[in-house]
Amino acid sequence: MSRAFIGISGWRYAGWRGDFYPRGLRPADELAYAAERLDSVEINGSFYSLQRPTSWMRWRDAAADDFVFAVKGPRFVTHMKRLRDVEEALANFFASGVLALADKLGPIVWQTPADLPYDPDLVDGFLDLLPRTTAGARDLARRRHERMHGREYLEIDADRPLRHAFEPRHPSFDSVEFATAAAAREVAIVVADSAGTWPAIDRVTEGFVYARLHGDTELYASGYTPEAVDHWAEWVRTHLDAGRDAYVYFDNDARGHAPHDAVALRSRLQA
Structure with a gap:
């Protein structure tokens, strides 16, 4: 049965304390609080740096069994290396502890910069490197750089399929050619709602869909009106009616709208 996963991009924001998070709630308990009210969280700290295995295990244990974590792939791969010569960087990422999430590991999202246009050879080559199962990710992780030795996590509790989603920010990706390439590699294209800043590519290329809601009228800052929430609920x-899982993450965190909008969307879907 298809399922909706409604959540937020990140959860540790000082401005949410005393608003979404009750006053006096320990920062260490914020993830558990959010996980009680939502279906999923997108881990975005992994975009900025490799996290430690102990962090991944702590996050896993803070949420209920049916909770799912989406994971943002590292900017070192997407923005610094710009998808070139990234096999070792991917190995380091998968060795860092991602696999410790076990059955709570959801899609991995790869966001490319706005000044990186679609290059079929480059992008297709990158997508071909992505592991499709947790066993494949573990095998890739074993090729990590030696500096990872002693702080890696190379265990899996079962061999499960891995889901990948790709969020391009250059308009040249809005093409049949890219959609065909993504579909051939079982990669979902992220629908980015960004107040018109980046292309919103709403093309189905895999058995699940993934949306990142960055702000309805103002990037990262504006909330979603009831009408806008209704629109995304219908989306x-x-x-779901077509048999696809749907992952939706609110990234309009600057003024604290994200968790409230996520709760509102989840309530619409449960009504």
């Missing part, structure tokens, strides 16, 4: 229902 989710359409895909």
Whole structure:
């Protein structure tokens, strides 16, 4: 049965304390609080740096069994290396502890910069490197750099399929050619709602869909009106009815709207 995963991009924001998070709630308990009210969280700290295995295990244990974590792939791969010569960097990422999430590991999202246009050879080559199972990710992780030795995590509790989503920010990706390439590699294209800043590519290329909501009218800052929430609820229902899982993450965190909008969307879907 298809399922909706509604959540937020990140959860540790000082401005949410005393608003979404009750006053006096320990920062260490914020993830558990969010996980009680949402279906999923997108881990974005992994975009900025490799996290430690102990962190991944702590996050895993803070959420209920049916909770799912999406994971943002590292900017070292997407923005610094710009998808070139990244096999070792991917190995380091998968060795860093991602696999410790076990059955709570959801899609891994790869966001490319706005000044990186679609180059079929480059992008297709990158997508071909991505492991499709947790066993494949473990095998790739074993090729990590030696500096990872002693702080890696190379265990899996079962061999499960891995899901990948790709969020391009250059308009040249909005093409049949890229959509065909993504579909051939079982990669979902992220629908980015960004107040018109980046292309919103709404093309189904895999058996699940993934949306990142960066702000309805103002990037990262504006909230979503009831009408806008209704629109996204209908978008989710359409895909659920077609048998697809739907992942939706609110990234409009600057003024604290994200968790409230996520709760509102989740309530619409449960009504």
